[in-house]
Amino acid sequence: MGETAGTDGTDRTSGSSGTSRPTGASGTSGPSATSGGGAAAIEIEGLRKSFGELEVLRGIDITVRRGEVVCVIGPSGSGKSTLLRCVNLLEEPTSGTVRVAGTEVTDPEVDIDRVRRRIGMVFQAFNLFPHLTALGNLTIAQRRALGRGKAEAEEVARRNLRRVGLTEKESSYPAQLSGGQQQRVAIARALSMGPDLMLFDEPTSALDPELVGDVLAVMRGLADEGMTMLVVTHEMSFAREVADRVVFMDDGLIVEEGPAEQVVGDPQQARTRAFLARVLDPAAADVLEAEPSQEPTSLSESPSDIEPGRGEVGKERSR
Amino acid sequence: MSRRNRARAIRTAQYSVLLIVVLVFALAADWGELRRAFFDVEVAKKQFPDVVTTALVNTVVYTVLGFVFGLALGLLLALMRLSQVLPYRWLATAYIEFFRGVPALLVFIALGYGVPVAFQVSINQYVTVMLALGLVGAAYMAETIRAGIQAVPKGQTEAARSLGMSPTWAMISIVIPQAFRIVLPPLANELILLTKDSSLVYLLGLSMDQYELAKFGRDALNQHRSLTPILIAGLFYLAITLPLGHLVRRLEARTAKAR
Numbered sequence: 001m002g003e004t005a006g007t008d009g010t011d012r013t014s015g016s017s018g019t020s021r022p023t024g025a026s027g028t029s030g031p032s033a034t035s036g037g038g039a040a041a042i043e044i045e046g047l048r049k050s051f052g053e054l055e056v057l058r059g060i061d062i063t064v065r066r067g068e069v070v071c072v073i074g075p076s077g078s079g080k081s082t083l084l085r086c087v088n089l090l091e092e093p094t095s096g097t098v099r100v101a102g103t104e105v106t107d108p109e110v111d112i113d114r115v116r117r118r119i120g121m122v123f124q125a126f127n128l129f130p131h132l133t134a135l136g137n138l139t140i141a142q143r144r145a146l147g148r149g150k151a152e153a154e155e156v157a158r159r160n161l162r163r164v165g166l167t168e169k170e171s172s173y174p175a176q177l178s179g180g181q182q183q184r185v186a187i188a189r190a191l192s193m194g195p196d197l198m199l200f201d202e203p204t205s206a207l208d209p210e211l212v213g214d215v216l217a218v219m220r221g222l223a224d225e226g227m228t229m230l231v232v233t234h235e236m237s238f239a240r241e242v243a244d245r246v247v248f249m250d251d252g253l254i255v256e257e258g259p260a261e262q263v264v265g266d267p268q269q270a271r272t273r274a275f276l277a278r279v280l281d282p283a284a285a286d287v288l289e290a291e292p293s294q295e296p297t298s299l300s301e302s303p304s305d306i307e308p309g310r311g312e313v314g315k316e317r318s319r
Numbered sequence: 320m321s322r323r324n325r326a327r328a329i330r331t332a333q334y335s336v337l338l339i340v341v342l343v344f345a346l347a348a349d350w351g352e353l354r355r356a357f358f359d360v361e362v363a364k365k366q367f368p369d370v371v372t373t374a375l376v377n378t379v380v381y382t383v384l385g386f387v388f389g390l391a392l393g394l395l396l397a398l399m400r401l402s403q404v405l406p407y408r409w410l411a412t413a414y415i416e417f418f419r420g421v422p423a424l425l426v427f428i429a430l431g432y433g434v435p436v437a438f439q440v441s442i443n444q445y446v447t448v449m450l451a452l453g454l455v456g457a458a459y460m461a462e463t464i465r466a467g468i469q470a471v472p473k474g475q476t477e478a479a480r481s482l483g484m485s486p487t488w489a490m491i492s493i494v495i496p497q498a499f500r501i502v503l504p505p506l507a508n509e510l511i512l513l514t515k516d517s518s519l520v521y522l523l524g525l526s527m528d529q530y531e532l533a534k535f536g537r538d539a540l541n542q543h544r545s546l547t548p549i550l551i552a553g554l555f556y557l558a559i560t561l562p563l564g565h566l567v568r569r570l571e572a573r574t575a576k577a578r
Contacts, residue, residue, distance in 0.1 A: 088481055090477055090480070090481060113480075113483045113484070113485055114483065115483075116480065116481055116482065116483040117482070117483030118483075119481070121478075121481040121482075123474060123477070123478065125474055127472075127474040127475060127477065127478035128478075129475065129478070129479075129493055129497075130497065131496045131497050131500065140484075140492055140493070141479070141482035141483060141484050144484050144485075144488040144492055145482060145483040145484045145485070145488070146483075186478075189482070190482070193482060193483065
């Protein structure tokens with residue numbers, strides 16, 4: 001299984017540069033070679049997580065199919081990040097099961113390091129290794145966890161730096177990079193492991209507004225290539241345009257989920273509507289009216305498009 | 320009195336006290352005796368080149384040996400203190416508390432006389448010196464290194480682990496390199512302390528060619544009935560510790576900037 005994942009990763013990165021959307025996630029395991037549908041990348045059942053007295057997740061069920069992009073939205077403290085961190089066991093669930101590509105990660109017998117190599121994770125605070133160059137950040141885990149040689153690891157690393165548009169920064173240290181560049185290096189670092197799926201934990205929340213677009217463009221590219229993605233985000237326009245499905249969480253529970261158009265564009269639940277109204281534009285009374293103007297194709301070049309995100313970031317910080 | 324006048328009065332008083340103290344000492348001292356005792360050129364000349372080729376070299380060698388061993392043992396103790404295994408934590412804590420609480424002098428005597436008696440072996444002098452200085456230094460360095468490891472943000476370990484690195488590799492290639500960057504200034508400080516502690520190795524019983532600066536100075540003092548060698552030894556210690564102190568300040572400034 002581990003070897004399959006390794007070769008799969010290498011193939012995937014090599015084939016990524018030019019061609020559009022390769023068939024789904026072609027190849028964690030044999031039988032489901034037929035593209036896309038059905039096969040589950042992540043299955044979460046009855047997930048609960050408590051920190052002492054405080055119950056942060058109160059019974060979550062989600063399935064993410066292979067090649068699907070799912071965005072999780074919701075107010076701060078609703079448990080979104082904890083949910084994400086339970087998928088690769090950075091947090092140990094209190095109860096419930098989490099399966100990633102058929103492997104039950106909540107099983108105490110499972111080799112969690114091996115599972116994690118197939119799950120890319122991108123953090124809000126980037127968490128790049130400050131003592132290593134960009135290239136070093138991308139090669140260290142390939143070498144220490146996958147046992148790749150120096151030459152191979154560097155080749156994969158350079159390919160992924162090119163993928164996020166930072167070829168010329170390979171010998172820069174994180175402190176010499178802007179926030180947006182750091183986050184793109186962090187994405188490339190996760191991609192260098194050849195993951196089957198990617199988790200994004202508020203990847204743009206710590207960025208200055210003008211740097212958000214570059215990171216979102218990279219994520220959009222990944223989605224177009226068919227990467228399975230579970231994204232916790234406050235970028236409503238990203239969720240609406242890129243996500244196949246949007247999940248709205250509040251108070252440790254899933255309040256509403258469905259196609260992005262529906263949850264963001266035409267929410268059914270009062271709590272969802274209230275949240276969206278607050279996030280998108282505190283001034284505009286009608287969310288539905290405000291939305292259409294926010295759909296230009298290029299996020300990075302339209303400041304008005306980043307507007308709602310910026311508002312939310314500001315709010316988050318002041319809290 | 321205005322605030323400015325009061326400040327001026329206080330400053331004048333401070334200068335006066337300083338002047339009086341200096342005058343008293345200058346008048347009380349017997350300058351002729353002082354010069355004979357500490358600045359005897361003939362005696363000073365006789366100290367060279369041995370004070371450099373033997374004493375200074377030995378001081379540096381002993382300090383480096385002790386520091387390297389102490390650093391290795393200190394790292395081990397720091398990891399033990401952070402271990403999940405309770406007995407390891409106990410052992411490390413007991414060790415650190417013991418060697419921090421006991422004078423280095425006693426440790427050296429115990430090693431110098433105790434080990435040959437207790438184990439019926441005579442160990443190489445350099446090994447004994449390394450052990451003695453290292454055992455004491457390790458206790459201090461362990462606490463420094465532990466603090467450094469804990470100062471590395473949790474996100475670093477999380478990033479390493481989420482990439483599938485084992486806990487051991489995450490520690491070795493991600494946490495420890497960053498921890499050492501953080502603790503470099505206090506470690507350099509520990510090197511200064513060890514340089515001075517190396518003056519205690521005479522307690523281990525050394526032959527002439529193994530004398531370090533302090534023992535060399537005292538030996539020459541008895542031989543020549545002059546304090547000049549002591550002054551020379553002191554100056555050589557300063558020649559080592561002052562640059563190190565300067566290094567510590569530069570490292571501290573660098574760390575402060577990096578934050």
